[in-house]
Amino acid sequence: MFYCSFAIFLIVSIVKVQTENVTITIALNKTTDLSNKELYGEYVNLNASSTLQVGFTDVSKSLAFIIFQVHSHFYNITLYNNTLTKSSSVYGTNIGIYSTVKSTSDKFFIYNQNMVNVKLFIVIHGYSAKDPIPGGCNMEFQPPISPSMHISYNNDYVLIETASARDSADLVCTSIYDVIVEFYLMYLPERSFDSDTYFKGIQDMMTLDNISENGEIIPQTSWSMRRMLSAYPGTGAIFVAVAYNALNRSAYSVYVPTYTYACSPLDESGCELLDDALSQFLCASLLFFGLFICYFGHRFFKTEMFLIGSISGVVITYILISLISELERPALLGAAILSGLCFGAIWLLFWWFYGIPVFAVLLSTLNLGFLFAAILYFGMPGGLTALQIDFNFWALFILIMTLTSLILLSTTFLSDILCCAILGAYATIYPIDYYVGSNLKYIIINTIRRAVVPKFNNAVLLPPLEWMDAILTVTWLALALTGFLFQHYQNRGRPPFPPPPRSIRPTMPDTTYGTTGERRYVDVAQRPTSAHEVYNESTPLLF
Template sequence: MHSLLGDRLLLVIVSLIYFLNSVATQDGSITIPLNSSITYDNREIYGGFITLNGISRVTINFTDVNKNLTFIVFQAHSHINNITLYTSDEEQGNQTVIGTNLGLVSYLSPVNTFIVSNFNNNVTVRVYISVHGYFKMEPIPGGCNMEFPIPVTPYLNVMTYSDYIFVDAAPPSVDPECSITMQANMSFYMMYLPEMNFYADVYFDGIRKMMSLKNIKKYGYRIPKSSWPETRRMLSAYPGTGAIYTVVATRVDNTSEYSIYVPSYSYGCNDVNDYGCEMIDDWLSQLLCAILMFVGVFICFFGHRFFKTEMFFAGFFTGVIITYILIALITVVDKPALLAAATISGVFFGGIWWLFWWLYGIPVLAVLLPSLNLGFLLASIFYYRLPGHQIFLELDFNFWSLFVLVVMLTALAVVSVSYAANILCCAVIGAYATVLAMDYYMGSNLKFIIINVIRRAVVPHFNKAILAPPLDWKDISMASIWIVLAGLGFFFQHWHNRGRPPFPPPTRLVRPSMAEPTMYGAISNYFRRPEQQPGEGYATPVARVQNERTALLS
């Protein structure tokens, strides 16, 4: 209730500012005919760009209204900079919306006049305006609104957070009074823009593609349902990768009758500019990223040869992930401090695992941790590319049981062949560490293979998030480099270690040979067979050396 009152107060303030600046602004007007033909796949009657200077407005009037149309959806889209869309309806009162992807519904008896304003001082804004026409039996997008400040809200509310994105839409209706509920279905769609591309032309091209039903089905991905209400979708955020969202409402009794909501977008971050929206934005993360590249190449090609160093890094990687998750669950700290604590803990874990090999020297047990790391990576890939959204995996017990099962089965499958398993773990994990560092410079999204698992462990309600990872040419290139590096590393280590023992000898044993007792009363050589002196009827030790020519009874 307080949020709704605050939104209405904001709209009143913006309306007052609008009227106070009406004299000083640069006015313009456009008249749009509404007699153009529309098709089933494309309901757009008009679409075109306008340019608004700082503190200016444009009034849009309509003429030649098609008598077969019942209502229209007027849209105004800008890139990054907010604009204001305003109309005056005698029955519903003044309506004002602010944002980058705006839309209002107007019934054609009579049609409303719309005003698009730019209140940004000294900022020129390019705006794409579009008009979509619909017939009587088609659902009204946002017609059964109960939360938004505008009675009929055909636009989406996209809320971007650091780890996830909420896309909300008001329920559609099949009549203006919304007297009949649950008579229209909602299908959410999304389309990714090129990664790390913030150009306005690319953005407007994506917006226009998500306005017609034909292009939505051609370029869009249908977002599956989760346990959230039907009017909401929660998606994993991929900062730097833009996405266009829209909703298609269809009647339950006749699926050929539909309407499209005003498309909206998100770049996966709130602070968007031509150089920002990066995942790694602090100096410690950048330093660790640079070091990780050299460490990954070393492990990929020389990990098994320098076995003790590999043991340290295996413990280090495990310690960093475990500590990061535990600290994030226990308390809230800044990311640099969290990474620093996880790094220090990783050094400690690495030393513990190196000490384990130094004391015991058991190859099968030593290779177990790298095998578990490989299983963790494969389970993370499975979660990252899981098709659709499985409702039963929203339960933490189901998800983590399946995740641990994949980890353990992978470790048990490879640890039985310790030598080949260790080389395989070094090649795959080392190649991924290299690609992970390259990902920062290329701007792909393979880093979210691990990040999404960490989010699932520490972010509240992330179990309801749909991952839907993008698959751009950068992702394909990075995945190809990963596969090539892993293959080269595996075969190179096999070739480089030919003729050598499978594992180096342990540095120290837990139970060294015990010294002879010297205290009083001790019996020396109790378990030894007494040695015979020469001349006592036994051959000397040298004479007792046997070979293949020695007689059996000699």
């Protein structure tokens, strides 16, 4: 990072005389109020390889310091002040610098080192002497006072970090707990990567009144100045932090907002989640398997046994292999599928030879219990310290699975139809969710992440629930309801379960398999007898 910043300084100093320079002067005499500390906010188009110089005039005497921030969408830019030292420059898309503005000679320079013109949003916030200084107790980042937020991500989570704030009366950061820093989040529309949506999102998270109206607080986990969130690639998220005085919340300051899509829309693959042929094929196949199970699962009971067993085997194997080895996703999926097919065949054989309805339906009810527990985890509020401990979380998760299964097993016939309807409906909307860019698929993905991703126990989920998610949720419920009613109607008057093809269990005569129908009783008085038959107290009454 140090060498990168130093190289930027060299480039700036070399090309500064060769580029087109633009100068603007901003008056800092605007009156602010408690909920809005913004002194200036305007859009600027900066040409390629150009520098914008910003000066100030009419500085209000009530100002103790300002936060000068610049926001770009996709392209990194460099911001530095007139001292041009290594510790006075920042580089990125959402950057800011602290300044005391003690004299009107202070200037800021914005350098666009890209080969394209860049649209910028320049914002200045002004604060009084009683307000905390954002990033004033910085020990990790450059410059020494760092009001910017630092963000990184991978396929599973987003990590947001910032420096501790400093109370205005604390000159050496001996009481950092006198300032409370809260993190906020606002999601952008799903699969919307245009600049207008991005800049509007930044504006909506710029002042305290807008943050309170549009943002959602991110609960604190085990870190005070860091937050980990589950990643939802393709859905933009704006993050901001607000530093409050612990004794007087009217004294506050706002960090520089930042954003992420948890992916890079400018890359060749963009934000495409399924970037290999095997994943795309499996995802598309779920649509047909889901519809079949939802509307015909119980009618074709043996096929249902195989599919439910296979899906369970795929999930279990995927988790186990991920824990013990590091494989590329196609190889991991291939191994999980082969193992799942074997598991499905084994599960079918149990019914084929033994035909125990309760045992056969057990796996379907456990799968429904798994889905139900995953939904609770998906919607669970963050910051629950007890559930950050893996033992506590998985014990509660398994308890919910088990209780759901035990409750459903009391009525095997209706439970099997219900499991087919709900699980099949979710499998149907799962590939649709991928292609429209909504986030219901993360009901399962977040649970798998919790099992295989290190330190994911510290992640706050806070899933985005937008209009497309609502439409798919209604579709899920409609499919489940119609699937249950259709299968119940389709199986009326039929035995609840078909007989096993090769049962090796001893069977009782004169019974109907799997039903609660009455046994056939034989009237002893009407039964023909031979002359030598004698009846006594040991003669069976039922024939």
